[in-house]
Amino acid sequence: MSRVLERASAKLPSPSDWTFDLIDTYHTEIAKTARSFKLDTYPIQLEVITAEQMMDAYASVGMPVIYRHWSYGKQFIMTEKNYRRGHMGLAYEIVINSDPCIAYLMEENTMAMQALVIAHAAYGHNSFFKGNYLFRMWTDASSIIDYLVYARQFVSECEERHGEDAVEQLLDSCHALMNYGVDRYRRPQKRSLAQEISQREEREHHLQQQVNDLWRTLPRRSEPAAEAASRRFPSEPQENLLYFIEKNAPLLEPWQREVVRIVRKIGQYFYPQRQTQVMNEGWATFWHYTLLNTMYERGLLNDGFMIEWLSSHTSVIFQPPVGHRAYSGMNPYALGFAMYTDLKRICEAPTEEDRRWFPDFAGSDWLTTLDHAMRNFKDESFVGQFLSPKTMRDFRLFSIRDNEDEPELEVAAIHDDTGYQLLRESLSKQYDIGHREPDIQVWNVNMRGDRSLTLRHNQRNNRPLADDAQEVLKHVARLWGFDVHLESVDGKGHVNLRKTASAPRH
Amino acid sequence: MLQQIIDRRLSGKNKSIGNRERFLRRYRGQIRDAVRQAISGRGIRDLEKGEDITLPRRDVSEPVFGHAAGGNREYVHPGNKEFVRGDRIARPEGGGGGESGSGEADDQSQGEDDFVFRLTREEFMQVFFDDLALPHLIRTQLAEIPEWKSHRAGFTSDGTPNNLHVVRSMRGALARRIALGGDTRKELRRLEAHLLHLHQLLALPDADAADLNAQILATEAEIEQLRSTARHVPYIDPIDLRYRNRVKTPVPSAKAVMFCLMDVSGSMDEGRKDLSKRFFMLLYMFLTRHYDKIDLVFLRHHTQAQEVTEEEFFHATETGGTVVSSALVLMHEIVRARYPSNEWNIYGAQASDGDNWHQDSGRCREMLNDSILPLVRYYAYVQVAEAEQNLWQEYSQLEGVRPNFAMRKVTQVQDIFPVFRDLFKKEGTPS
Numbered sequence: 001m002s003r004v005l006e007r008a009s010a011k012l013p014s015p016s017d018w019t020f021d022l023i024d025t026y027h028t029e030i031a032k033t034a035r036s037f038k039l040d041t042y043p044i045q046l047e048v049i050t051a052e053q054m055m056d057a058y059a060s061v062g063m064p065v066i067y068r069h070w071s072y073g074k075q076f077i078m079t080e081k082n083y084r085r086g087h088m089g090l091a092y093e094i095v096i097n098s099d100p101c102i103a104y105l106m107e108e109n110t111m112a113m114q115a116l117v118i119a120h121a122a123y124g125h126n127s128f129f130k131g132n133y134l135f136r137m138w139t140d141a142s143s144i145i146d147y148l149v150y151a152r153q154f155v156s157e158c159e160e161r162h163g164e165d166a167v168e169q170l171l172d173s174c175h176a177l178m179n180y181g182v183d184r185y186r187r188p189q190k191r192s193l194a195q196e197i198s199q200r201e202e203r204e205h206h207l208q209q210q211v212n213d214l215w216r217t218l219p220r221r222s223e224p225a226a227e228a229a230s231r232r233f234p235s236e237p238q239e240n241l242l243y244f245i246e247k248n249a250p251l252l253e254p255w256q257r258e259v260v261r262i263v264r265k266i267g268q269y270f271y272p273q274r275q276t277q278v279m280n281e282g283w284a285t286f287w288h289y290t291l292l293n294t295m296y297e298r299g300l301l302n303d304g305f306m307i308e309w310l311s312s313h314t315s316v317i318f319q320p321p322v323g324h325r326a327y328s329g330m331n332p333y334a335l336g337f338a339m340y341t342d343l344k345r346i347c348e349a350p351t352e353e354d355r356r357w358f359p360d361f362a363g364s365d366w367l368t369t370l371d372h373a374m375r376n377f378k379d380e381s382f383v384g385q386f387l388s389p390k391t392m393r394d395f396r397l398f399s400i401r402d403n404e405d406e407p408e409l410e411v412a413a414i415h416d417d418t419g420y421q422l423l424r425e426s427l428s429k430q431y432d433i434g435h436r437e438p439d440i441q442v443w444n445v446n447m448r449g450d451r452s453l454t455l456r457h458n459q460r461n462n463r464p465l466a467d468d469a470q471e472v473l474k475h476v477a478r479l480w481g482f483d484v485h486l487e488s489v490d491g492k493g494h495v496n497l498r499k500t501a502s503a504p505r506h
Numbered sequence: 507m508l509q510q511i512i513d514r515r516l517s518g519k520n521k522s523i524g525n526r527e528r529f530l531r532r533y534r535g536q537i538r539d540a541v542r543q544a545i546s547g548r549g550i551r552d553l554e555k556g557e558d559i560t561l562p563r564r565d566v567s568e569p570v571f572g573h574a575a576g577g578n579r580e581y582v583h584p585g586n587k588e589f590v591r592g593d594r595i596a597r598p599e600g601g602g603g604g605e606s607g608s609g610e611a612d613d614q615s616q617g618e619d620d621f622v623f624r625l626t627r628e629e630f631m632q633v634f635f636d637d638l639a640l641p642h643l644i645r646t647q648l649a650e651i652p653e654w655k656s657h658r659a660g661f662t663s664d665g666t667p668n669n670l671h672v673v674r675s676m677r678g679a680l681a682r683r684i685a686l687g688g689d690t691r692k693e694l695r696r697l698e699a700h701l702l703h704l705h706q707l708l709a710l711p712d713a714d715a716a717d718l719n720a721q722i723l724a725t726e727a728e729i730e731q732l733r734s735t736a737r738h739v740p741y742i743d744p745i746d747l748r749y750r751n752r753v754k755t756p757v758p759s760a761k762a763v764m765f766c767l768m769d770v771s772g773s774m775d776e777g778r779k780d781l782s783k784r785f786f787m788l789l790y791m792f793l794t795r796h797y798d799k800i801d802l803v804f805l806r807h808h809t810q811a812q813e814v815t816e817e818e819f820f821h822a823t824e825t826g827g828t829v830v831s832s833a834l835v836l837m838h839e840i841v842r843a844r845y846p847s848n849e850w851n852i853y854g855a856q857a858s859d860g861d862n863w864h865q866d867s868g869r870c871r872e873m874l875n876d877s878i879l880p881l882v883r884y885y886a887y888v889q890v891a892e893a894e895q896n897l898w899q900e901y902s903q904l905e906g907v908r909p910n911f912a913m914r915k916v917t918q919v920q921d922i923f924p925v926f927r928d929l930f931k932k933e934g935t936p937s
Contacts, residue, residue, distance in 0.1 A: 023511055027511075044510075045510055046510070046512065047511070047513075047514045048511065048515055049514045052520075053514065053521070055522075056522045059522060060525070068525055070528040070531070070532045071525075071529075071568055072522065073522065073526040073527070073528055073530075076522045076525060076526065077526070077623040078621075081622075081623070107515055164528070164531070168528065168532070176568065176570055178570075179570060180571070319584050321584055321585020321587070322583040322586075324585070327585075330583075395584040396584060396586040396587075397582055397584055398582070398586040398589055399580055399581065399582045399583075400580065400581050400582075400583065401578070401580050402578070403578045403579075404577060407597065408594040408595060408596060408597060409595045409596075410595075411589045411590065411591055411592060411594075411595065412580060413591055414586055414590060414591055415586065418591065426580050426582050427582040429580070430581065430582060437572070437573075438572065438573055440571055459577070461577045461578040462577035463577035463579065464574045464576045464577060465571065465574060466571075466573060466574040468569040468570060468572060472569045472571055475569070
């Protein structure tokens with residue numbers, strides 16, 4: 001390789017205890033190695049924290065600061081319990097998609113683990129955050145921390161003014177809909193915090209006025225009766241439930257709309273992460289593996305150091321086979337790592353099969369190909385484009401079809417020539433967020449009658465809703481302020497299920 | 507190069523405490539029930555401990571829209587050992603997620619577990635004594651060692667550096683600099699104008715150059731002199747410094763004394779003594795936890811009463827006959843000698859099996875009615891035996907008549923906590 005750095009004159013010291021100087025030394029070397037691979041990252045801010053602080057960050061959806069809510073307390077208790085029992089085997093690492101990118105190092109880690117975390121989080125994840133199109137489109141790394149601080153401040157002011165109970169109930173309801181706060185096909189605006197705040201008041205006023213307008217009780221005489229009857233609201237189904245509620249719920253007060261907005265914004269911030277788990281974790285794992293191995297080849301790292309992080313690495317990328325005690329679906333680390341590694345192999349040493357499957361890039365420069373793959377895809381399309389027959393064989397993938405009308409399950413495809421295409425499609429669909437989560441949209445508002453809101457669930461493959469839906473519906477009713485109905489509609493247009501939640505009494 | 511390592515270990519400890527508080531607040535009802543149940547089963551030594559609380563998983567779940575089993579699904583799994591395309595497999599039991607463990611199915615199976623977490627000792631005691639208070643406590647008296655509250659009260663020119671008010675000090679410094687430099691600057695301006703004038707004269711054709719040059723030199727020297735004077739006005743001077751002033755004002759504090767009266771006569775067997783001791787233990791923990799300034803007086807009696815220390819009260823054993831009034835007399839004497847009722851909130855709690863010397867019970871009622879109840883805010887009697895003997899009957903005449911008197915029976919360990927809560931519940935709290 002042309003970009004090989006010269007061989008190091010001496011190995012880096014590797015005691016098991018870390019020091020700030022040592023971290024700095026390692027970081028410098030890792031950064032140098034990363035630059036030789038042209039990894040483009042945000043500036044890096046390493047922060048050393050305690051186990052408790054790490055659990056705290058874990059509990060509050062991985063963010064360094066967030067508004068207070070009981071569910072984070074619950075999460076903390078669960079995390080703490082797992083930690084105490086030693087269930088969490090993974091080296092603790094949290095990295096925040098912000099500019100500068102904050103990566104946490106836990107003080108209990110040994111030096112080798114700190115180096116692993118730096119390579120994994122500060123270079124792997126960081127470059128993914130900066131490069132992947134979903135993150136570029138949906139998140140604004142430079143303002144997220146400011147926004148979270150603002151959100152926390154605002155929520156705590158609301159608690160003081162309106163009582164903790166009122167805020168808690170509102171947040172509960174918003175959280176229930178957090179995954180339904182994204183317009184998938186529209187680009188969000190990027191705003192600085194200052195703009196956010198200055199626009200808030202204006203927005204609150206404006207919104208309230210619009211809502212009032214929508215619910216004007218005096219009928220307009222000029223409007224022909226027929227038109228009024230046929231006028232639908234919303235005119236088209238809306239997929240962004242939280243946005244619809246924020247803008248149109250009749251009874252919400254301005255502060256409540258702002259809280260809905262905050263939850264919606266945070267949900268939107270996590271939207272790319274939910275869709276790039278395999279890619280993101282795989283990318284970070286691939287790069288810590290590549291960076292540390294390159295450093296070893298340069299003679300910087302000694303064998304003990306390598307053994308230590310490799311042992312952690314192998315447990316992270318272990319894919320238990322189906323039926324194994326530890327099996328709980330595909331391991332995104334394992335799949336992602338295997339796919340990037342195989343991509344590199346296809347570029348460097350393509351077989352005849354690879355040339356047939358990947359004529360575009362078999363034998364091309366691997367760095368360019370990987371960079372392209374990282375930037376322009378999400379899990380669904382990444383698997384759809386790049387899952388190679390060899391990877392499917394290595395994982396011994398097979399696909400099971402489960403049709404509730406039939407008494408038995410059917411093996412639809414296995415890792416053979418006839419099955420590759422189907423397996424790939426099937427796995428790709430498994431990562432499609434539209435496939436994983438029920439498709440629920442705002443269907444209609446009864447404008448002239450009881451003001452009830454109707455949500456419509458478009459069933460894919462006749463998959464029914466889980467029982468939780470009734471509970472979620474209650475939350476929707478609390479936000480909407482009037483009755484809420486939910487209809488499940490199958491592919492043929494039959495309504496299979498109706499649920500109703502009545503409005504809470506005021 | 508842009509890299510920095512920040513040590514955050516010392517900052518933000520216990521950042522999650524607010525979230526935990528909200529979690530506990532949300533499940534207060536269940537937690538309180540669990541705590542009450544735990545208390546009844548505990549020995550007196552273990553009272554002050556944490557407790558594992560179990561909540562049904564269902565109650566702590568956060569609902570979201572999701573899919574249930576059913577419909578047409580297709581799952582990809584790794585680790586194929588024996589299957590080829592078209593194989594048919596029996597559906598796993600429990601309506602499983604297509605295979606022995608797809609991600610979703612796993613979440614659901616976990617869902618059956620209860621949510622268990624541990625209350626710390628602090629939190630346990632907090633819940634335990636929630637809603638309890640000393641009845642009719644009045645905060646009027648200025649104690650002899652009053653409580654002080656610190657207030658902001660303007661600024662002083664004297665204080666400790668941590669109270670330094672920077673803006674105020676700098677404002678003072680600025681004012682002083684303006685005031686002190688005023689004359690100098692006025693003179694300076696005049697001289698500068700004069701200098702300019704001299705230069706202009708020098709430029710005229712008929713100027714007396716030698717004389718003017720001498721004047722210019724003299725003026726310039728004068729200006730230099732003044733400038734150095736102006737420079738010597740200090741930028742900041744000790745007299746500019748202003749400190750935030752804080753004054754202390756005394757605030758009324760609630761002084762309270764609790765009399766604990768326990769019967770240790772022969773009829774009090776081990777079980778009854780244990781009940782009484784548990785009751786007083788609770789009382790003691792409650793009082794020392796909630797009230798910083800509270801005196802406790804321990805009296806125990808058989809035929810005679812004596813004031814004892816806390817240690818003796820709870821742990822020493824002694825027996826004899828019973829004359830309950832002896833304790834009441836002693837209490838009255840102590841009140842008169844040490845706790846004037848206009849300064850102290852006085853409380854009494856008495857535990858006995860009610861087995862009193864026959865003629866004494868009437869006297870007890872009179873003592874209580876005439877001498878003690880007028881002095882105390884609240885007096886509670888706990889009988890640790892079922893049988894209603896003459897003391898119970900005599901005391902019953904007072905109940906309902908005197909609002910600051912209450913009596914209850916405790917016959918089993920489990921009763922202690924409810925009775926205790928009943929006796930000391932906050933006004934306005936439903937029992």
